[in-house]
Amino acid sequence: MIRRYINVVLVMLLAFLPILFRAFPSMPLWTLVAASGLIAVIAGGLEYYKGVQPFLDLLEKRTYLYGYACDDPLENLRQHDPSARINVMEVDRALLHRWTKRWSRFRIAYGPSMEGDSDEDLELRLNQGVCGQAVSGQEFVEVDLENPNTPSYDLSLGQQQLTKDLKLILSMPIMKAKRRWRGGVTFTDEVIGVVNIDSKSKDAQQYNARTTVDGKSLLEKQEEELGKIGALCSYIMS
Incomplete structure (x- = not known):
């Protein structure tokens, strides 16, 4: 600017x-x-x-729309897990080319529930973290961070220190939406972001697996919600 x-x-x-x-x-x-x-x-x-004011207005509108997509699901989730958080990360597409993909980064576009936490300004490359796995595989990823066999996912020691309190991470890729010329919208295979749910509660994975809501485990419900949020965020980003 x-x-x-x-x-x-x-x-x-x-x-x-x-x-x-x-x-x-x-x-x-x-x-x-x-x-x-x-x-x-x-x-x-x-x-x-x-020239810049319309861009700032757009950012404000996007923040509102992200809140519309995320806030109610987070409120419902926190009835079962008060430590739960939701954040939306956008892929920095300014540098997103095949030969620079390794150095492209995620940018936290929405994450009020992270405010004041050690990782609220966490920076990750596209190949790092659980969200990096969601991007590379183009699919939902669930990782129990309390499992001693869980890898570091290429996080540096500093990044591991910032995220040491997390026990469970769920990450859903956000696919780019494309308008059809006949009407309607389809999703491409281009990942433009991720939406994440994490927890700091001890034994979070086990608790979420055995807790049922409307006949489904809390893990299944969260995967469903992440899919819905991801679709809404795709419309917002695309």
């Missing part, structure tokens, strides 16, 4: 300098440059605001 503002100011400076030079030919050059610069900063700021 800052780069865009600088570019706008430079364009404005080049535009106003010859105008002032023709209007005030006797004015010293440095005075003309200073006057042009001041006008460029003001005009550039206005143009920048007009």
Whole structure:
């Protein structure tokens, strides 16, 4: 965004300098440059605001829509597990190419339930973590982190320290939605994000497996909810 503002100011400076030079030919050059610069900063700021504000408005709307998708399921889940959290991660598609995929990253797009936790600003590459497994396999992944045989999923020691309190992670890939020319929407095989549920409760996997809700285990219900949330998030992101 800052780069865009600088570019706008430079364009404005080049535009106003010859105008002032023709209007005030006797004015010293440095005075003309200073006057042009001041006008460029003001005009550039206005143009920048007009260009960036719609983007900020879009982010605000997306946050609201993510909340619509996630907040009620989280409230229902916390009736059974008060430590449960939900977050939505977007894939940083600015760098997403086949030859740079290893260095592409997840960006937490929505995660109020993580606020104040050690991992609220956790950064992960596309090949890291349980969410990385969901992306690579393009399928739902459930991992019991209390199992001593659970791998590190390429997390660094620092990342493992930030997530050491987590006992269970469920991750659902979000597939890109594509509008059909005949109407309706279909999902492509391009993963554009993940939605995750995690828990800090001891024996979370066992508890969720044996607890039933509407005739299904809590794990099955969470997988269903993640599928619904993932579909909604696909519409929001795509």
